[in-house]
Amino acid sequence: MASRGINKVILIGNLGSDPETRYMPSGGAVTNVSLATSESWKDKQTGQPQERTEWHRVVFFNRLAEIAGEYLRKGSKVYVEGRLQTRKWQDQNGQDRYTTEIVANEMQMLDSRGEQGGFNQGMGGGQGGYQQQGGGQADPYAQGRSAPSPMAPSTNPSGQQPNQAPSGGFDNSFDDDIPF
Amino acid sequence: MASRGINKVILIGNLGSDPETRYMPSGGAVTNVSLATSESWKDKQTGQPQERTEWHRVVFFNRLAEIAGEYLRKGSKVYVEGRLQTRKWQDQNGQDRYTTEIVANEMQMLDSRGEQGGFNQGMGGGQGGYQQQGGGQADPYAQGRSAPSPMAPSTNPSGQQPNQAPSGGFDNSFDDDIPF
């Protein structure tokens, strides 16, 4: 509700691939997309045109996740507003690794209706804006859950994840997430 | 000069430690700071107050780097605007690692003059705003350099870093940077 400081990210870019939606034990949806922004400039020395593409890992939760999963596609142009969040995870060697993501609290599709790659069914959705209820502090675990989840750090602001990264052969595909 | 997409970050937070300034072979300054933003909320279940602090790695170049290095101190409250940039580096095992930074193109000190931890000399600076010349596309390597530098990926938008992470016992403290 209150906060000290501002942590705001604004992106406009294109999806590098279709969004990936998963469901948490609580039933809430989580959608990940990889978003490209690029800048081009002329080299001051050689005058050669240069380009650099930056890839952003964007995470949507709950209702935004469902909308993103349903309407976004590879190539979609989208506006995203959110906050930066770095979560810690462990690689297969047990080493700490960090991944920085943009946790979206607003999203707007910028493609004209009908030109999203192969997407054009029903009410479409066309261009529309969607805002996360709850001011970006949504805790998708709020409705109770019992199973541990490695995704938790990126979603639970409390950081009080029980049993995170359990020892033993717990198979969890989230664990295999390699950043980018 | 032109760009496709928007990549914008806006932060207000406090420095967790004094800034660290280094100089590139070209003579340009590079300053790193670690910036905390925090948010607090009440747990919907228990009603308990919660708090989460996010740490941001911010990089300033050239003139902004010099100002940041001179006027910011541990505890300083600051406004930073910049863009997200993820750079790839190799850990001691030769494994690819990624660090996401905010490359600042604007900075404003938000402390009242005289209360920056121990800082109060001369013209002071008090509160003031500073903007990066060149629209955030500064290439501090533009004036030629011959030595390899592991910081390069975060500064050179071309991504054409020669000799990055040299094999052999080249001692370079930049290489030892562990994110956060």
Added chain:
Amino acid sequence: MASRGINKVILIGNLGSDPETRYMPSGGAVTNVSLATSESWKDKQTGQPQERTEWHRVVFFNRLAEIAGEYLRKGSKVYVEGRLQTRKWQDQNGQDRYTTEIVANEMQMLDSRGEQGGFNQGMGGGQGGYQQQGGGQADPYAQGRSAPSPMAPSTNPSGQQPNQAPSGGFDNSFDDDIPF
């Protein structure tokens, strides 16, 4: 809930005077502040230092209005995020006039505790952030009201103001608002 387009304003500035809080018939609070941002530069011709101050009319509603009214004072430095809104009103000659305001949906005090001009009582508040519930679409008139109100245009997004600017001698101090 949904929206087409983005309308976002981010300000950091100082209050030119104490905030003014009023209450709507519905009981909701409305607080107006005048916020200064300034920029300085050197004249390219003469090299003379120049400065320009811009005054922004910021409006807070409901809970944000109460907090702003209670904690902000002339001189307070504050972060405000909101959206632009231009409302139409009629001057004493019956001519249409327009005033553009920033309808705030987030506010953070940036003064250190205790240095807000003469303000330091009780729990203080010090630095804290506050967000408007309801995603900035708060309609302070939602809880029913019967009397017309000239402030309505700036608060009711529906634009369906009944009886706006009533003919006759209806005394309403809001009508006398001269922008800036």
Added chain:
Amino acid sequence: MASRGINKVILIGNLGSDPETRYMPSGGAVTNVSLATSESWKDKQTGQPQERTEWHRVVFFNRLAEIAGEYLRKGSKVYVEGRLQTRKWQDQNGQDRYTTEIVANEMQMLDSRGEQGGFNQGMGGGQGGYQQQGGGQADPYAQGRSAPSPMAPSTNPSGQQPNQAPSGGFDNSFDDDIPF
């Protein structure tokens, strides 16, 4: 170069009409566009869908003005970043009036190439981003001019406009600008 405070506006919207480009005595271009952003929501009382459109007056200077004038058209969807500026002018009765504009320092077209209303000639431009040189403090009058110009208040940050709104029958179509 330096500044105290932050004054930032971010808009995504559609043009309500073709842009209007004029040239200042200095030779610099000035382009005005009217940009619509809209938000929709459900009335909490009646559940009725509501919509409100906000119209923004955006001003581009110099190179941005030329690009905007050349590539934008009625209906174009565009991203604009800039700062708020309120300029004072006098209506035909000599009364002070105020108009708030967004002085753009960055612009990006968000339409797919070829779908801009009737616009598709030559190199097109497609989607591209443009940034104002000079950090948004461009003074288009810097190169000397002698004639008064009613547009000056919106462009000259110094506010030192000589002969503004000359008495007498000086015909200047800028003077007749009625906001929105």
Added chain:
DNA sequence: TTTT
């Protein structure tokens, strides 16, 4: 991996 996107987009032009």
Added chain:
DNA sequence: TTTT
């Protein structure tokens, strides 16, 4: 590691 900051801040309240």
